[in-house]
Amino acid sequence: KQHDHYTGAPCAGYNKGQKHPFTExxxxxxxxxxxxxxxxxxxxxxxxxxxxxxxxxxxxSFPEDAKQRAxxxxxxxxxxxxxxxxxxxxxxxxxxxxxxxIEQRDxxxxxxxxxxxxTTGASDGIVSILKMLVSGQGRSRSGVMxxxxxYPLYSAAISELEAVQINYYLDEDNCWALDxxxxxxxxxxxxxxxxxxxxxxxxxxxxxxxxxxxxCIEDVLHFAYEENLFVMSDEVxxxxxxSPDLQxxxxxxxxxxxxxxxxxxxxxxxxxxxxxxYSGECGFRGGYMEVLNxxxxxxxxxxxxxxxxxxxxxxxxxxxxxxxxxxxxxxPSYLQFHKEKSAVLGALAEKAQVTxxxxxxxxxxxCNPVQGAMYAFPRIFIPPRAVEEAKSLGMSPxxxxxLRLLEETGICLVPGSGFGQREGTYHFRMTILPTTEKLKVLxxxxxxxxxxxxxxxxxxxxxxR
Amino acid sequence: KQHDHYTGAPCAGYNKGQKHPFTExxxxxxxxxxxxxxxxxxxxxxxxxxxxxxxxxxxxSFPEDAKQRAxxxxxxxxxxxxxxxxxxxxxxxxxxxxxxxIEQRDxxxxxxxxxxxxTTGASDGIVSILKMLVSGQGRSRSGVMxxxxxYPLYSAAISELEAVQINYYLDEDNCWALDxxxxxxxxxxxxxxxxxxxxxxxxxxxxxxxxxxxxCIEDVLHFAYEENLFVMSDEVxxxxxxSPDLQxxxxxxxxxxxxxxxxxxxxxxxxxxxxxxYSGECGFRGGYMEVLNxxxxxxxxxxxxxxxxxxxxxxxxxxxxxxxxxxxxxxPSYLQFHKEKSAVLGALAEKAQVTxxxxxxxxxxxCNPVQGAMYAFPRIFIPPRAVEEAKSLGMSPxxxxxLRLLEETGICLVPGSGFGQREGTYHFRMTILPTTEKLKVLxxxxxxxxxxxxxxxxxxxxxxR
Numbered sequence: 065k066q067h068d069h070y071t072g073a074p075c076a077g078y079n080k081g082q083k084h085p086f087t088e089x090x091x092x093x094x095x096x097x098x099x100x101x102x103x104x105x106x107x108x109x110x111x112x113x114x115x116x117x118x119x120x121x122x123x124x125s126f127p128e129d130a131k132q133r134a135x136x137x138x139x140x141x142x143x144x145x146x147x148x149x150x151x152x153x154x155x156x157x158x159x160x161x162x163x164x165x166i167e168q169r170d171x172x173x174x175x176x177x178x179x180x181x182x183t184t185g186a187s188d189g190i191v192s193i194l195k196m197l198v199s200g201q202g203r204s205r206s207g208v209m210x211x212x213x214x215y216p217l218y219s220a221a222i223s224e225l226e227a228v229q230i231n232y233y234l235d236e237d238n239c240w241a242l243d244x245x246x247x248x249x250x251x252x253x254x255x256x257x258x259x260x261x262x263x264x265x266x267x268x269x270x271x272x273x274x275x276x277x278x279x280c281i282e283d284v285l286h287f288a289y290e291e292n293l294f295v296m297s298d299e300v301x302x303x304x305x306x307s308p309d310l311q312x313x314x315x316x317x318x319x320x321x322x323x324x325x326x327x328x329x330x331x332x333x334x335x336x337x338x339x340x341x342y343s344g345e346c347g348f349r350g351g352y353m354e355v356l357n358x359x360x361x362x363x364x365x366x367x368x369x370x371x372x373x374x375x376x377x378x379x380x381x382x383x384x385x386x387x388x389x390x391x392x393x394x395x396p397s398y399l400q401f402h403k404e405k406s407a408v409l410g411a412l413a414e415k416a417q418v419t420x421x422x423x424x425x426x427x428x429x430x431c432n433p434v435q436g437a438m439y440a441f442p443r444i445f446i447p448p449r450a451v452e453e454a455k456s457l458g459m460s461p462x463x464x465x466x467l468r469l470l471e472e473t474g475i476c477l478v479p480g481s482g483f484g485q486r487e488g489t490y491h492f493r494m495t496i497l498p499t500t501e502k503l504k505v506l507x508x509x510x511x512x513x514x515x516x517x518x519x520x521x522x523x524x525x526x527x528x529r
Numbered sequence: 530k531q532h533d534h535y536t537g538a539p540c541a542g543y544n545k546g547q548k549h550p551f552t553e554x555x556x557x558x559x560x561x562x563x564x565x566x567x568x569x570x571x572x573x574x575x576x577x578x579x580x581x582x583x584x585x586x587x588x589x590s591f592p593e594d595a596k597q598r599a600x601x602x603x604x605x606x607x608x609x610x611x612x613x614x615x616x617x618x619x620x621x622x623x624x625x626x627x628x629x630x631i632e633q634r635d636x637x638x639x640x641x642x643x644x645x646x647x648t649t650g651a652s653d654g655i656v657s658i659l660k661m662l663v664s665g666q667g668r669s670r671s672g673v674m675x676x677x678x679x680y681p682l683y684s685a686a687i688s689e690l691e692a693v694q695i696n697y698y699l700d701e702d703n704c705w706a707l708d709x710x711x712x713x714x715x716x717x718x719x720x721x722x723x724x725x726x727x728x729x730x731x732x733x734x735x736x737x738x739x740x741x742x743x744x745c746i747e748d749v750l751h752f753a754y755e756e757n758l759f760v761m762s763d764e765v766x767x768x769x770x771x772s773p774d775l776q777x778x779x780x781x782x783x784x785x786x787x788x789x790x791x792x793x794x795x796x797x798x799x800x801x802x803x804x805x806x807y808s809g810e811c812g813f814r815g816g817y818m819e820v821l822n823x824x825x826x827x828x829x830x831x832x833x834x835x836x837x838x839x840x841x842x843x844x845x846x847x848x849x850x851x852x853x854x855x856x857x858x859x860x861p862s863y864l865q866f867h868k869e870k871s872a873v874l875g876a877l878a879e880k881a882q883v884t885x886x887x888x889x890x891x892x893x894x895x896c897n898p899v900q901g902a903m904y905a906f907p908r909i910f911i912p913p914r915a916v917e918e919a920k921s922l923g924m925s926p927x928x929x930x931x932l933r934l935l936e937e938t939g940i941c942l943v944p945g946s947g948f949g950q951r952e953g954t955y956h957f958r959m960t961i962l963p964t965t966e967k968l969k970v971l972x973x974x975x976x977x978x979x980x981x982x983x984x985x986x987x988x989x990x991x992x993x994r
Binding site for chain 1: 559561562563564565566567569574575577578581582585588590606607608610611612613614615649650652653656682685686689808809810811812813814837838839840841842843844845
């Protein structure tokens with residue numbers, strides 16, 4: 065009964081009565097922070113509880129700044145209740161808070177709350193925008209450029225919408241950077257059989273954990289401008305940057321800095337979520353998207369499309385509001401909030417480093433720096449004999465690897481084939497979400513397993529054919 | 530900025546600064562109980578608040594039964610947090626509670642929690658099932674039978690999925706009953722150009738407010754059995770039955786009583802929601818569906834499809850749990866819960882009656898009994914000259930009627946054309962959700978308006994051509 069986010073993680077139904085050579089399953093397959101033991105941010109939960117049960121507004125045990133947030137959100141709800149439908153785009157005052165947040169994040173680049181749509185997690189926004197954009201038949205079918213490796217939401221949505229998936233490969237030898245020449249190659253090849261219309265970027269990257277440079281973002285935007293592509297920038301890990309020498313640049317801010325010729329023309333949608341960052345509130349299904357340069361009639365169609373799901377969950381909207389409108393230094397909850405946020409992000413930064421370093425000590429595993437997001441996506445050497453065996457079993461070699469790992473150690477990872485990878489290369493995705501202690505156990509067991517696996521399949525002979 | 534649920538209610542942007550001949554807008558266009566002043570059920574909100582901020586489990590101001598519910602829900606969540614993703618089908622223990630609820634509701638008809646899927650409101654479930662069922666091209670395209678008038682989610686989803694909408698008309702002269710001969714007519718006609726695959730029923734009816742008889746349900750199920758149709762029964766108003774001589778029969782219970790030949794073969798999905806009933810918690814986007822007789826492989830595909838949205842909002846799942854697992858007579862919250870629930874349902878029953886009776890005193894308006902749900906769908910006589918004028922303005926006559934009503938009285942209703950109606954007949958949908966006092970004002974103003982409208986357009990001459 066285990067949810068596996070259509071990535072093909074093999075841990076479904078494990079740890080249920082059968083005898084195993086391990087005492088516990090260690091899950092590192094899903095970006096599900098609270099399930100891995102991360103505690104909720106107190107202030108966020110206080111605001112949601114106050115909104116859910118407004119009698120608590122009279123309780124002296126809740127801080128005034130949390131009450132002020134809750135009162136404001138409730139003012140924006142029909143009948144001052146979280147139980148009313150909001151407008152399809154979300155509660156007005158929350159959309160306003162999002163716009164203010166974006167302006168501050170982007171050092172004054174203007175944000176219009178009319179361009180903000182609250183969503184049911186980021187996925188809802190991503191699928192809605194794709195649904196709105198893709199059309200056509202045969203050679204005029206819309207093509208959607210996505211990175212490989214990718215987060216499988218994209219391939220699933222593209223397939224469901226019967227659009228054309230255009231793969232551009234990230235450069236593993238260059239810390240999974242986006243290579244602009246590869247974009248051109250993929251675009252030119254695709255133009256022969258479809259109408260490329262959209263380019264998707266995930267920054268910081270999932271599953272690859274890279275943080276894009278400002279220069280690279282500018283190149284992508286210039287390319288999108290030249291080729292008239294709609295840019296979808298998945299920025300749900302914008303708070304998850306760990307390398308001290310790197311920073312998150314939003315696509316919108318870079319577009320602005322490129323000048324009005326770009327800022328007033330390139331169509332852009334960017335996505336954020338309550339599920340990642342330091343709050344990790346996946347279950348609330350909160351999120352927003354900001355759109356730029358959409359035709360007014362297209363915006364009307366978008367609202368119509370969004371209205372089919374009536375509205376995003378209002379408690380998720382409230383959670384989103386706290387993330388964009390956290391306690392300020394002079395407010396009573398600031399110290400605790402800041403402490404909790406720093407603790408989460410500090411631990412993630414430490415675990416990102418431990419993961420990369422430990423994996424790189426294992427012969428046959430090569431891991432790029434985990435610059436951001438919540439994942440490592442190391443390349444693993446799988447001996448030819450093991451590749452043969454997997455093929456004879458009708459499964460991908462990295463799936464066989466992950467299955468064996470699970471059966472022998474209880475560690476649950478996701479095979480790279482669920483995300484896409486260059487032909488003949490093998491990877492797995494692991495989250496850095498287990499507690500530091502558990503993560504170290506995981507990495508040790510993984511090392512032992514890998515060495516044993518290499519030995520088992522090592523052979524001087526050519527694999528049998 | 531007013532959400533209008535794609536029905537075409539004309540009240541968007543009203544009451545914003547312009548001068549109007551009224552002092553307030555009275556909205557009766559959306560089934561949005563809390564926005565119309567209904568108070569949340571205390572127990573439900575206590576449980577949600579406890580789940581959101583578990584520190585409250587130590588507070589003496591929360592009753593023990595609410596704490597017990599919250600603890601159980603949290604036990605079912607990863608890391609005991611609402612912030613974790615649940616499985617795509619929903620939290621196990623909540624699905625179990627739903628199954629127990631259904632067994633009790635249906636007097637012992639067995640329910641298997643493996644057939645229960647929690648959803649993001651009922652809409653999510655309805656769209657998912659349709660998405661799974663429809664396919665084909667040309668004459669083999671799937672046809673979906675829907676009642677006319679219908680709730681526009683159905684027509685919107687069918688159109689988006691490029692399936693064929695097959696209309697069967699409800700019998701207005703017979704209290705909007707479903708007429709089995711009309712089903713046969715619609716089916717036979719549709720068979721010529723598509724492959725009828727699904728029949729949708731809304732019971733109690735939206736927008737028509739009828740409650741189906743047991744006999745009628747049996748007829749529909751027999752028809753579905755004969756023609757191998759998948760039955761989708763939208764039962765979100767199952768708690769909203771007002772006529773003392775009527776009761777809600779679930780399609781599943783009737784199917785069971787028809788014997789194993791039916792119960793073990795007819796494919797059925799039924800839908801429920803937190804949004805209606807006595808709780809009216811629309812904003813939480815909670816809901817469930819129960820499926821019957823689905824092939825195991827089809828179920829696997831359904832889970833895969835549902836996994837694209839990762840999981841339903843977990844706080845909405847918690848709200849659904851309270852609705853299927855309310856306080857029992859021996860528990861501390863029972864009295865208050867029961868009082869609140871009865872007050873809501875009692876007021877709705879009274880307003881259903883007041884609405885029907887008052888509307889039927891107006892010349893040129895004829896209203897069927899509001900037996901259930903939350904709506905009246907009266908037929909209105911629109912004089913030929915008004916029909917002509919509307920056509921010359923390029924709008925439907927009932928849209929012109931509703932616009933005029935809004936401009937002159939501030940009352941916001943939805944034109945019947947948003948739901949479908951027999952050619953040449955005109956209706957509007959109004960909710961019975963305003964407070965009794967406000968509802969009476971609304972009905973009086975509506976009567977005055979209608980009489981004035983009839984006078985204005987009355988003429989002995991034939992309308993000009």
